[in-house]
Amino acid sequence: MRLTKMVGRRLKEAPSDAVVISHQFTIRGGYARQVGSGIYSLLPLGKRVIDKIEKIIREEMNSIDGQEVLLPVVMPRELWDESGRYESVGSELLRFKDRTGKEMVLGMTHEEAVVHLARSEIVSYKQLPCMMYQIQTKFRDEPRSRAGLIRVREFTMKDAYSFHRSQEDLDVYYYKCLDAYKKIFSRTGLKNVSIVEADSGMMGGAISHEFMLNTPVGEDSLVLCSSCDYAANREIAVCKRQNVELSEELLPLEKVSTPSVKTIADVSSFLNKDQSKTGKAVFLVDENNRMIFVLIRGDLDVEVSKLKNLISSKELVPAEEGAILSIGCVPGFAGLIGAKLDDVIVVVDESIKNNNNIVVGANEKDFHYINFNFERDFSGKFIEGNIASVTEGDLCVSCGEKLNLSRGIEIGNIFQLGKKYSEPMKFTYLDNDQKEKFPIMGCYGIGVGRLFASIIEDCHDEYGPIWPSSVSPFDVQINALNYKKEEVKAFSDSLYNELSNKNIDVLFDDRDEKAGFQFKDADLMGIPLRIIVSPKTLKDSEVEFKTRDGSESKRISTNEIVSFIKKLLN
């Protein structure tokens, strides 16, 4: 490719709304352009990187017996009614009508479509196990897209679905796929990937892992053990809680005056009690408008996703003050004692049960109780669970060492779905015992555009991306300095042709631009190998060879440069 003909230009300045580095370089380097919120067009340079990434994904998916298919972007509502997700998924599922008024949806993930296909094609146990995958556009009407290609509404995703006769078979395949994912991410050049246990969220199912690129710009919080390999998304992470000593003698419950003392911090200092000797009341409302009263140790925070899983709720939002008052609780002075809890789900974190003589609200303005002991002082119905957020420095459940928090971009995830889709969608096969059975499913996703952005986040310097050769838009770049000069033009043209003829992807900067200008552009395009053809070295029958990462820079004879490059690329 001659740069004079390539569509997509480099910009000296990034648009002001590009905040994260991958977004800035994506725009500045001429890889992609924004069309709307969370909607982008890819330019040739970006498309080439994406193609390279997809090629790696295809190879690894094929190596675990995946069969590539292509499922539709637009689907009739009925298909999503079958799985129940037309109702259960929120407004991120884009619904619309076609010209006849028929209700349609835009695919945000393709379990329904693949089961529709599989149930008509897979009828016998002899066809199992089986995996189908596709690389396809998805649309999710995200409430908030952000950070360039990291969180978008329209995006390309590789999604794979496997079908099995038994849980054991799924287990085996699941870990095979996990290995394939490791290979994919290592082949794309990512250095900093963690595999964490994850919440299965709206996909349903039991076991799930996420592949996270560790970076401060990530949207997810990860809990990583400093010593063993425990790693989990904070949404489901657990820890060994240092319990407050329980040997204390139970003291009599006593109401004390705490004028205008509302927050845990204030209560703690006013009564001179450690925050771990207080109880915090948190009020939430679920999707059915039921009130949830959560009591948790004052120094801990509620992890809403853990709470959701505990009480099987889809959505929890903070309760309004009026709703709290209506169950007899006083915000700032709320506690279990005296609350009207008939229509309330009471959830008690284990940190409360394992604690004595704590301070809780008295449901009366300016009063708290001291010496509250849950088992002794509360007799109503409640659900008990571990719903506290893990924080930095908590101890690992498996080895007892300190846990660290870090941020991550979710670049892939894998789920064991079980029969969540095969059963409601009546996908059965005939087993060798003459019985109809539902296949057990797994699903496996990778966001391709997000992976593109993640590679930039992981591999760049101040001047631009440094593409790993496996995903670089071109294998090598030629910079012709003083292209107008006859000897430069003659040699660089022939070098370009010769390399191209050897099936090497060459980007040829044949513009008559100043050296500095070309080099800055080259840095933004991040091609790992660079050949500089200029009068300076040509007079000694040499060219310069440089790597984008700065690890090498040397002169090479014009006779040897082609074989040298060829050998490097192998």
Added chain:
RNA sequence: CGGGGCGUAGCUCAGCUUGGCUAGAGCGCUACGUUUGGGACGUAGAGGCCGUAGGUUCGAAUCCUAUCGCCCCGACCA
């Protein structure tokens, strides 16, 4: 959906508070010339319904109202 910010040239932004003549700068783009190893210089150009629609006014980029879009934080997120 809550909070905040921004819409003026392809990009970055000034002008708006205090309304006034033909709306500006830098970068980029076109032509010519001079330059030529880390984003050169000169000269001459092209490029704008100041997001959109109403309103106030003799007069609106500037004031008012509505609306649309985009970004950031939060909520949310296979």
